[in-house]
Amino acid sequence: xxxxxxxxxxxxxxxxxxxxxxxxxxxxxxxxxxxxxxxxxxxxxxxxxxxxxxxxxxxxxxxxxxxxxxxxxxxxxxxxxxxxxxxxxxxxxxxxxxxxxxxxxxxxxxxxxxxxxxxxxxxxxxxxxxxxxxxxxxxxxxxxxxxxxxxxxxxxxxxxxxxxxxxxxxxxxxxxxxxxxxxxxxxxx
Numbered sequence: 001x002x003x004x005x006x007x008x009x010x011x012x013x014x015x016x017x018x019x020x021x022x023x024x025x026x027x028x029x030x031x032x033x034x035x036x037x038x039x040x041x042x043x044x045x046x047x048x049x050x051x052x053x054x055x056x057x058x059x060x061x062x063x064x065x066x067x068x069x070x071x072x073x074x075x076x077x078x079x080x081x082x083x084x085x086x087x088x089x090x091x092x093x094x095x096x097x098x099x100x101x102x103x104x105x106x107x108x109x110x111x112x113x114x115x116x117x118x119x120x121x122x123x124x125x126x127x128x129x130x131x132x133x134x135x136x137x138x139x140x141x142x143x144x145x146x147x148x149x150x151x152x153x154x155x156x157x158x159x160x161x162x163x164x165x166x167x168x169x170x171x172x173x174x175x176x177x178x179x180x181x182x183x184x185x186x187x188x189x
Contacts, residue, residue, distance in 0.1 A: 004133040011137030014186050017115045018145050019179040024115030027106050028146055029171065038150035040092075040099050041106060042143025047088055048110050049119055049142065052081045053135030056120040057128055077120045085111045115142060149178060 017023045027045070032038050056077045064070055089107050093100040100107070110116060119138045123131035152174055161170050 004129060007130055007133040008137035008140075009185075011119075011134045012141035012144065013182060016141040016145060016182055017118055017138050018142055019175070019182050021115075021118065023118045024113045024142060027109050027113055028142075028149070029168075030106050030109070032146055032150040032153055035147070035150050035154060037102050037106070038146050039143075041103060042146045044088055044092065044103070044107060045110060045113070045116075045142050045146075046136070046139030048081070048084050048113075049116050049139035050132070050135045052077070052084045052116055053120050053123055053131055053138075054128065055080050055084070057123055057126065057131040060124045061128070073121065073124060074117075077117060077124075081116050081120065082111045145178065145182075149175065152178075 011017075015021070018025065018028055024045075027041060059076055059080065060070075060073060064072060064076065085108060088110075089100070092103070092107060115138070119135055123134045126134070153171065156170055156174065165173070
């Protein structure tokens with residue numbers, strides 16, 4: 001049980017896929033302008049990463065490896081991720097049409113979110129419980145950083161930033177500073 005907790009915290013904080021491996025920056029930068037879009041996008045990403053990781057891991061262990069088809073991992077995982085994103089998008093459209101309209105293009109963009117594929121590929125050979133812990137941790141870490149960054153961006157929009165740093169430059173500097181702050185978690189475990 002302790003090992004699963006360490007894997008969860010490691011994926012969420014220490015080895016955060018956005019800050020350490022720079023995966024998933026497209027939806028991260030796109031939906032972090034407002035808190036109204038950051039929180040739902042983070043929750044949707046948690047669901048997609050968790051479900052995709054578990055299904056991909058199970059397919060890898062019970063179908064691809066026994067049939068000696070490991071070379072089909074990437075294609076299989078992309079199909080799984082696309083199917084899961086479609087299911088999540090349909091659910092969001094049904095449950096909250098306003099939220100679906102707010103997220104717009106960024107919800108289907110989760111399909112091309114390299115963080116989702118990166119997590120699925122990195123845990124493909126782990127036992128299912130460990131893969132689940134890393135998947136949930138990676139999703140929670142993505143959501144945490146997304147919400148934290150959205151709060152900072154809202155404050156940055158109301159601050160006096162020099163003309164040369166407005167927009168993307170100050171956003172990237174802020175991401176770098178958050179990454180430095182998260183690097184402090186490396187000494188915990």
